[in-house]
Amino acid sequence: MTEPADTRPKREGGLERLLALRDEIKRAIDYRSFFLRYCPNPVRPSGTRFHALCPIPSHAHTGKGSPSLSVDTSRGLFQCFSRGEGGDAFKFYELMHDVSFAEAVRGMARELGLGAARRKPPLAQRAAPDEVEEIVAGFEPLAQERVEAICEKFLAVCRAEEQTEGLSYLARRGIDARTVRRACATYFPRRAYRRVMRRMLDAFPVQELQRSGLFNRRAHLTFYRHRLLFPFIIEGRAVYVQARTTAAGVEPRWHNMRGSVPALYNADSLAELPSGAVVYLVEGFTDTLTLLTHEFAAVGLVGAGGLKAEWLAPLARFRVVAALDPDGAGVRAAERYEEMFAARGMRLARLALPSDVNEFFRHHPAASVEFTLLTEAALE
Numbered sequence: 542m543t544e545p546a547d548t549r550p551k552r553e554g555g556l557e558r559l560l561a562l563r564d565e566i567k568r569a570i571d572y573r574s575f576f577l578r579y580c581p582n583p584v585r586p587s588g589t590r591f592h593a594l595c596p597i598p599s600h601a602h603t604g605k606g607s608p609s610l611s612v613d614t615s616r617g618l619f620q621c622f623s624r625g626e627g628g629d630a631f632k633f634y635e636l637m638h639d640v641s642f643a644e645a646v647r648g649m650a651r652e653l654g655l656g657a658a659r660r661k662p663p664l665a666q667r668a669a670p671d672e673v674e675e676i677v678a679g680f681e682p683l684a685q686e687r688v689e690a691i692c693e694k695f696l697a698v699c700r701a702e703e704q705t706e707g708l709s710y711l712a713r714r715g716i717d718a719r720t721v722r723r724a725c726a727t728y729f730p731r732r733a734y735r736r737v738m739r740r741m742l743d744a745f746p747v748q749e750l751q752r753s754g755l756f757n758r759r760a761h762l763t764f765y766r767h768r769l770l771f772p773f774i775i776e777g778r779a780v781y782v783q784a785r786t787t788a789a790g791v792e793p794r795w796h797n798m799r800g801s802v803p804a805l806y807n808a809d810s811l812a813e814l815p816s817g818a819v820v821y822l823v824e825g826f827t828d829t830l831t832l833l834t835h836e837f838a839a840v841g842l843v844g845a846g847g848l849k850a851e852w853l854a855p856l857a858r859f860r861v862v863a864a865l866d867p868d869g870a871g872v873r874a875a876e877r878y879e880e881m882f883a884a885r886g887m888r889l890a891r892l893a894l895p896s897d898v899n900e901f902f903r904h905h906p907a908a909s910v911e912f913t914l915l916t917e918a919a920l921e
């Protein structure tokens with residue numbers, strides 16, 4: 542988008558422009574998240590006030606005394622009782638960064654994405670998920686029913702885009718297209734990013750999208766680098782989406798909506814299984830989908846340590862076999878889960894594979910047969 546020449550920042554009228562920018566900041570800033578960025582461990586945060594250890598460098602606090610900084614988040618004022626210094630957010634920024642008022646205004650404007658003179662940051666940066674403290678200080682979580690509506694729409698919008706890159710990424714890991722379809726795993730290419738974002742904005746108020754974590758404070762879709770989507774489905778409805786990058790070298794590799802993982806991955810498929818069936822408990826989406834590709838029933842944990850006790854009940858009517866990664870974390874988790882199961886009068890059998898499930902199936906020509914034999918031995 543090009544701007545008409547006459548709206549470009551002018552060199553003259555520096556002070557006027559600075560004060561106008563200051564006023565723009567005052568209208569846009571969320572004081573709570575501004576101050577919390579510098580005081581990550583507030584004490585007694587209540588209503589519009591909190592106390593914290595004063596972080597102002599020139600005060601040279603030992604960090605051992607009682608919290609001397611008091612912040613009024615409704616008016617954006619601070620006061621350090623120990624050094625008797627206080628003021629507004631601009632003053633605070635000056636002290637924190639050891640800069641002049643003008644530099645403080647420009648710095649804060651940049652952080653808020655304000656000002657006529659701003660350069661647009663690259664799309665990847667505008668699409669970045671909000672920082673954790675911004676989320677904490679920000680929007681209330683959304684009602685589950687609205688989250689589901691957003692998930693369902695997001696998947697439908699993405700499914701209308703070209704799926705080839707996502708499918709071939711999974712195919713290279715031995716996961717077939719039929720399994721991808723059954724699991725509703727969905728992809729959209731980078732070039733479709735703006736279109737996907739627009740369709741979501743057409744369908745929901747931006748505040749709802751922000752509260753779900755799908756969009757950030759800059760009103761951008763946060764699924765920018767992470768476009769291979771794995772929905773968690775409960776009773777036929779997508780309730781949560783986790784996504785991974787398909788590119789090498791992108792960290793973190795995973796991104797998800799707000800909130801925590803609501804269930805075991807693929808748990809919804811258990812409903813169709815007869816009692817007494819063998820169900821594998823594995824790590825992650827890839828291992829789960831690998832087993833589904835080979836006609837084994839499986840549910841997935843996000844990370845080795847993620848099993849919650851309330852997820853065990855639906856597993857009670859099956860013969861559950863853990864096939865976690867053979868690394869330290871996987872082994873320790875399997876031992877702990879065995880006890881969790883036992884505490885509920887259930888049994889968790891454990892499979893010892895030489896590698897993770899996906900690798901095992903990719904490198905053993907007769908993996909299905911071997912896997913079945915290992916399972917029988919583990920269940921005896």
Ligand SMILES: [Zn+2]
Pocket residue numbers: 595596597600602609610621622623624
């Ligand atoms: Zn202080």
